[in-house]
Amino acid sequence: MSSVADADRVADLARQVVRDHDPKKVPIPEFLTATYDAGLSWVHFPEGLGGLGVSRGLQAVADGILQGAGGPVPLGLNPMGYGMAAPTVREHAQSEELKRFWLRPLAGTQDIWCQLFSEPGAGSDLAGLATSAVRDGDEWVINGQKVWTSLAHRARWGLLLARTDPDVAKHKGLTYFVLDMHAPGVETRPLRQLTGQAEFNEVYITDARIPDAHRLGAVGNGWGVAMTTLMNERSALGGSGARRGAGTIAEAVGLWAARPDLQTPVLRDRLTQLWLRSEAQRLTAQRSRATATVGGPGPEGSIGKLVGAELNQHIYTWCMDLLGAEGILYHSYAQDRDDDGDWRGPIQQRFLRSKANTIEGGTSEVMRNILAERILGLPGDLRADAGMAWKDVPRG
Ligand SMILES: Cc1cc2nc3c(=O)[nH]c(=O)nc-3n(C[C@H](O)[C@H](O)[C@H](O)COP(=O)(O)OP(=O)(O)OC[C@H]3O[C@@H](n4cnc5c(N)ncnc54)[C@H](O)[C@@H]3O)c2cc1C
Numbered sequence: 133m134s135s136v137a138d139a140d141r142v143a144d145l146a147r148q149v150v151r152d153h154d155p156k157k158v159p160i161p162e163f164l165t166a167t168y169d170a171g172l173s174w175v176h177f178p179e180g181l182g183g184l185g186v187s188r189g190l191q192a193v194a195d196g197i198l199q200g201a202g203g204p205v206p207l208g209l210n211p212m213g214y215g216m217a218a219p220t221v222r223e224h225a226q227s228e229e230l231k232r233f234w235l236r237p238l239a240g241t242q243d244i245w246c247q248l249f250s251e252p253g254a255g256s257d258l259a260g261l262a263t264s265a266v267r268d269g270d271e272w273v274i275n276g277q278k279v280w281t282s283l284a285h286r287a288r289w290g291l292l293l294a295r296t297d298p299d300v301a302k303h304k305g306l307t308y309f310v311l312d313m314h315a316p317g318v319e320t321r322p323l324r325q326l327t328g329q330a331e332f333n334e335v336y337i338t339d340a341r342i343p344d345a346h347r348l349g350a351v352g353n354g355w356g357v358a359m360t361t362l363m364n365e366r367s368a369l370g371g372s373g374a375r376r377g378a379g380t381i382a383e384a385v386g387l388w389a390a391r392p393d394l395q396t397p398v399l400r401d402r403l404t405q406l407w408l409r410s411e412a413q414r415l416t417a418q419r420s421r422a423t424a425t426v427g428g429p430g431p432e433g434s435i436g437k438l439v440g441a442e443l444n445q446h447i448y449t450w451c452m453d454l455l456g457a458e459g460i461l462y463h464s465y466a467q468d469r470d471d472d473g474d475w476r477g478p479i480q481q482r483f484l485r486s487k488a489n490t491i492e493g494g495t496s497e498v499m500r501n502i503l504a505e506r507i508l509g510l511p512g513d514l515r516a517d518a519g520m521a522w523k524d525v526p527r528g
Contacts, residue, residue, distance in 0.1 A: 138186040139193050145170045145184075146197035155203035161240040164206055167198060168239035173206070173214075177222055181231055182239050192418075206241070207368060212283065213238040213245035215368030216361045217291055224308070224348035224357050234289065234310070246287035247361070248278040248311060248335060253527055255280075256498050258293070259302040259355060260517075260525065263337065265294035265309065272296075272309065272347070274317075274340045282492075284320045284333040287313045291361060292342075293354050298523040305522050306354030310346045317341070327477070327484045365493045367433035380447045381410035387451055387479065394454050406447050413439050434507075438499040441489035448483040455479070 153166040167173055168182045172194040177183025199205060207214045218238060225231045237243040254261035263276025274294055284290065290311040297305035311318065317340035322330035349357035377385065388395065388403055417436050452459035462480045490496045504510040517525045 135187060135190075138184075139190055142172065142175055142184065142186065142190045142193045143197060146172055146194045150197065150201040150203070155198070155201055160204055160209070161242055163203055164209075165236065165240035167194075167203070167206075168236055172198065173235075173239040174218060174222075177218075180228075181222060182218070182235050206239070210238060210241045210244050211368070212247045212287075212291070213241070213243070216247060216365045217245040217289070219364045220291060220308075220348060220357060220361045221310070223360050225310075226345055226347070230345065237288075243288040244283055244286045246281050246284045246290045246313065247365075248281055248284075248290040248292040249358070249361075250280045251277060252279050256495060258358070259306065260522070260527070261293060261295060261306070262527075263292075263294045264298075265296050265307055265342070267296075267344075268341075270344050272307075272342045272344065274309075274311065274337045274342060276337050278335040278337070280323070280332050280492075281320070281335045282332045284313065284335050285322065285330075289313060290335070293358050295522065296351055296354075299521050300352075301519055302517065302522040302525065303355045304352060306358070307351050308348045308354040308357035309342045310348060311337070311340065311342055312346075315340045315342075325485075326487060327481050362494070363433050366437040366499070376411065376414065377407070379410065379414075380444050381407055383479065383482070384447050384451055387454060391454065394456065399450070399454055402450055402453075406443070406450060409439075409443055410447070413443060434494075434499045434502045437493060438496055438503070441496060444489050445486045448479070448486045451479050452483050459483070 149163070149166050149170050149172065153163045155163045164173070171177075171179055171182065171184040173182035174188075175184050175186050175190050175194055176188035178185050195205075218235060221231055221234050221238075225234065234243070238245060248263075249258055249261070251261045251263060261276075263274065263278065265272045265274050267273075272294075274292070276294065278284075278292075281290070290313050292309045292311040293306055294309060295305050296307040299305070313320070317338045319336040319338070321334045321336070323332050323334060324330050325332070384403060384406060388399075413436065416439075420433075420436070459480060462478070462484075494502075501513050505512050
């Protein structure tokens with residue numbers, strides 16, 4: 133089928149979803165489940181799994197119609213689910229039945245997902261993680277501690293990377309699982325952030341059990357599976373709005389228009405520069421989506437992650453500069469965690485939250501290392517533990 137015919141089919145299906153399940157009238161889970169059943173959650177996924185098996189670039193056609201009619205941005209409601217779990221489950225779950233079991237409630241946001249990767253001693257050096265998984269018949273017994281786990285307190289399922297073989301080099305001894313966050317032995321404790329909210333958590337795992345059927349990929353191939361998650365995470369974090377002038381820059385332009393009393397020529401120049409950089413980022417993301425077919429994103433996802441994170445911070449810094457003394461007033465320092473997965477508070481909160489952009493999903497230094505090594509072909513980072521068995525690597 134030609135891509136024009138594919139685009140027409142996607143548009144027809146999207147209009148039908150909107151007709152039958154008007155997002156302004158029905159509950160969001162109903163609308164998003166209907167979107168999944170129509171194959172419009174991830175159009176490049178296979179039919180029956182929330183997709184249509186067409187080019188990834190056509191997602192913009194579906195989203196334009198669904199969101200244009202008042203539908204939500206699903207990534208904002210179930211970020212780890214849509215951005216990372218869905219592509220990982222689709223590619224690596226052991227059966228079609230399990231894929232369907234996980235993907236439909238993920239898409240409908242009935243099941244929120246979280247990502248159990250980082251540990252107190254393993255963030256940038258993720259492959260050095262220590263949480264263990266030991267086989268016991270048809271199950272695995274998990275022990276360890278994860279940290280910075282966004283939305284773990286609301287999650288039904290967690291993407292878990294654990295060590296199954298300490299006797300081999302660190303990347304080789306990992307296995308990837310889906311952890312039931314309600315299982316006995318899984319304890320979630322809040323961590324308060326700069327914004328006052330507790331969007332992320334520490335997760336303590338003590339003798340929690342996972343059926344072997346919930347392993348993603350082969351034993352010892354956890355690093356390979358984690359690459360699916362991480363590349364999609366960077367691509368999701370670095371993706372910018374499909375529409376010109378949308379996203380973070382729209383907030384800055386809106387603030388500028390609302391506050392003529394605070395405008396200066398210097399601030400206008402800076403805003404123009406930020407607008408141009410946002411547009412360059414949007415077009416770069418669009419170009420990368422247009423060239424993508426049904427495959428996953430490659431290391432180039434790190435470009436969007438790196439540029440988008442720094443640009444976000446610059447835009448919110450400009451907002452604070454425009455507001456001047458008003459910017460230091462933070463009215464809603466609510467010590468809550470009922471953020472509903474939507475982190476959009478007042479602009480001051482978004483300024484504070486943006487500080488995390490250059491850390492979450494891999495720091496900017498790590499993004500530069502990836503781009504240097506994997507895109508530019510520059511010499512690799514120094515790796516003192518290369519080839520050593522994980523158990524012999526000194527740890528603090
Ligand atoms: C808001 C937020 C949400 C998060 N959500 C999740 C989540 O849901 N799940 C999850 O698993 N994790 C999550 N994280 C954790 C995040 O992935 C880690 O914080 C990040 O990978 C950095 O790891 P670290 O904090 O251990 O810092 P470290 O790795 O200790 O890094 C410290 C500093 O050293 C630099 N550095 C480290 N190695 C190198 C190197 N080789 N070359 C150059 N510089 C280097 C870093 O850039 C950084 O500046 C979240 C973090 C934040 C801030």
